Amino acid sequence: MSNPDVIVIGSGFGGSVPAARLAEAGFKVIVLERGPWRDTVPVRSMGIDKRAPLPRGAQLFTKLLRGVGGNRVPGNRIALSKHGLFELFLGKGATIACSSGVGGGSHVYSAVNIRPLAPNFWEGHAPGISDGAMSEHYDAVLERMGSTTPMADHRIPNTSAVRWKGSDAIEPALPPPDPRIGYLLPDDPDKPQKVVDEFGIERWEVDYKANEDGFLGSPTGSKATLDAVYLGPAMKRAGLIVRDMAEVVRIMRQGDGARYRVEFVDHHTGDRTSLTANHVIVAAGTINTLRILLKSRADGGLAGMPQLGKRFGTNGDYFAYWDYNDPNVEQSVGLPTTGGVRLKGDMESPMIGGGGLPAVDKYPLPRFIRNRMKKAYMIAGLGEDKLCGEVTLVKGKLKIEYDPDQSPIFAKLKGIFAEISKRTGHKIYGPKTPITVHPIGGACLGESAATGVIDANGEVFDNPGLYVTDGSALPRSPGGPPSMTIGAWADHVAASFIARHRPQ
Numbered sequence: 284m285s286n287p288d289v290i291v292i293g294s295g296f297g298g299s300v301p302a303a304r305l306a307e308a309g310f311k312v313i314v315l316e317r318g319p320w321r322d323t324v325p326v327r328s329m330g331i332d333k334r335a336p337l338p339r340g341a342q343l344f345t346k347l348l349r350g351v352g353g354n355r356v357p358g359n360r361i362a363l364s365k366h367g368l369f370e371l372f373l374g375k376g377a378t379i380a381c382s383s384g385v386g387g388g389s390h391v392y393s394a395v396n397i398r399p400l401a402p403n404f405w406e407g408h409a410p411g412i413s414d415g416a417m418s419e420h421y422d423a424v425l426e427r428m429g430s431t432t433p434m435a436d437h438r439i440p441n442t443s444a445v446r447w448k449g450s451d452a453i454e455p456a457l458p459p460p461d462p463r464i465g466y467l468l469p470d471d472p473d474k475p476q477k478v479v480d481e482f483g484i485e486r487w488e489v490d491y492k493a494n495e496d497g498f499l500g501s502p503t504g505s506k507a508t509l510d511a512v513y514l515g516p517a518m519k520r521a522g523l524i525v526r527d528m529a530e531v532v533r534i535m536r537q538g539d540g541a542r543y544r545v546e547f548v549d550h551h552t553g554d555r556t557s558l559t560a561n562h563v564i565v566a567a568g569t570i571n572t573l574r575i576l577l578k579s580r581a582d583g584g585l586a587g588m589p590q591l592g593k594r595f596g597t598n599g600d601y602f603a604y605w606d607y608n609d610p611n612v613e614q615s616v617g618l619p620t621t622g623g624v625r626l627k628g629d630m631e632s633p634m635i636g637g638g639g640l641p642a643v644d645k646y647p648l649p650r651f652i653r654n655r656m657k658k659a660y661m662i663a664g665l666g667e668d669k670l671c672g673e674v675t676l677v678k679g680k681l682k683i684e685y686d687p688d689q690s691p692i693f694a695k696l697k698g699i700f701a702e703i704s705k706r707t708g709h710k711i712y713g714p715k716t717p718i719t720v721h722p723i724g725g726a727c728l729g730e731s732a733a734t735g736v737i738d739a740n741g742e743v744f745d746n747p748g749l750y751v752t753d754g755s756a757l758p759r760s761p762g763g764p765p766s767m768t769i770g771a772w773a774d775h776v777a778a779s780f781i782a783r784h785r786p787q
């Protein structure tokens with residue numbers, strides 16, 4: 284295989300967006316993704332032979348976790364299954380969940396597609412970057428994801444607007460500006476239809492009753508996953524190459540030929556191998572991107588980056604279990620997120636939402652436990668945090684240090700959850716260490732190497748031709764679900780790359 288123009292590491296929002304855009308602009312692009320293709324309707328219709336099952340039935344536990352890592356884990360990293368859907372990091376002050384597989388976090392996310400809730404999010408970080416300049420990139424990502432504004436006509440069951448109507452304690456929260464979701468919503472909820480795109484990629488409209496397509500992946504493709512909407516079309520029309528089960532270990536700058544050598548383990552064969560290119564986009568998800576960059580620097584492959592690992596945060600996430608157990612409500616029907624809620628009249632409330640557990644009937648558990656689980660409700664709040672954490676590599680071991688007490692959002696959410704428990708009489712159980720599914724920062728956008736790791740083009744100061752496009756690049760916590768912001772940043776980096784290096 285000849286050298287590509289660009290190697291993209293990781294295939295989540297930060298990876299799939301520039302990989303597809305650059306391939307479609309005529310560059311030779313290879314994506315290296317450590318996880319497998321998932322066994323879903325769209326991936327089958329793309330003709331991909333080697334697919335790994337989503338965690339369901341007997342495979343629920345064997346395919347759930349890829350591994351557990353971080354400073355609270357003996358030995359720093361325990362590998363469980365190369366086909367596992369989630370990876371957990373137990374850091375000091377934060378537990379972090381991320382995912383693995385072609386398409387990254389789009390398989391497991393709830394598909395809430397919104398712009399930052401933090402006001403003036405893009406202002407003041409680097410020359411040329413502003414809310415106005417970034418707007419077209421949000422539009423581009425929202426359009427390609429097919430994100431839809433949910434309306435009454437869609438007849439989505441179990442929404443908070445219906446659920447909390449008449450409650451004395453809580454009420455549905457006003458939706459944020461331009462709220463959208465990344466699902467194919469059915470014209471007729473009783474008869475979901477199959478939809479086929481111009482490349483023959485198949486997806487089904489969502490079946491609210493089955494609630495199959497939530498946190499454990501979307502077998503029917505009703506959730507817009509990046510493999511189906513970005514990678515598949517770019518493979519078909521532009522020759523994008525995606526190598527699954529290819530786990531990058533480090534990036535080494537070299538003197539001869541192409542600028543960078545990217546070393547990876549091919550989990551299909553077990554071999555350690557490498558590819559070279561002049562341009563490398565790192566988008567392995569916040570923690571894994573930081574791990575790769577820190578290791579590459581420690582091994583002498585990359586230079587400088589004095590701010591690397593600094594200004595790491597959690598987007599203020601606080602996940603908890605609400606023991607609502609209402610005999611009349613089956614939570615596990617509808618979409619994974621049922622919409623926002625707030626304490627009655629609390630106009631200053633941060634974003635709080637939640638939903639039931641997906642695909643409960645597919646769990647290998649006795650019926651009475653499944654029935655109880657169908658009443659379970661996961662509640663989560665989020666808001667801007669202070670990005671006060673740091674990720675470092677000490678003697679080859681990843682150390683994540685975060686102090687939630689420095690960000691007032693956590694005390695605020697705990698207070699609100701206590702009040703909801705009191706007013707409804709149904710207790711909310713939250714963990715002592717906050718769990719986040721939105722790790723942010725550590726390779727932040729800045730004006731110079733003294734204030735950030737990457738510049739306004741996404742290029743790493745001190746390491747020309749190396750770019751960061753995932754959650755680690757964000758210079759601030761968006762305070763709401765971040766995937767559209769990550770996608771918009773990645774789209775911006777791709778557009779500026781195309782403008783500067785347009786293929787001849």
Ligand SMILES: Cc1cc2nc3c(=O)[nH]c(=O)nc-3n(C[C@H](O)[C@H](O)[C@H](O)COP(=O)(O)OP(=O)(O)OC[C@H]3O[C@@H](n4cnc5c(N)ncnc54)[C@H](O)[C@@H]3O)c2cc1C
Pocket residue numbers: 292293294295296297298315316317318380381382383384385386387388389391392393394395396397498529530531532566567568569571572575720721752753754755764765766767769
């Ligand atoms: C349960 C859950 C619900 C969520 N709900 C929402 C929501 O509703 N809305 C929203 O906006 N966000 C949501 N999120 C967050 C969203 O999924 C993430 O913010 C987003 O996926 C991050 O994008 P990313 O590109 O930074 O990383 P990821 O999407 O995590 O992609 C990183 C990719 O890199 C791969 N990788 C890692 N290490 C290596 C390596 N060494 N070599 C090669 N590949 C590697 C990983 O396998 C992964 O595929 C949710 C997340 C979870 C877990």
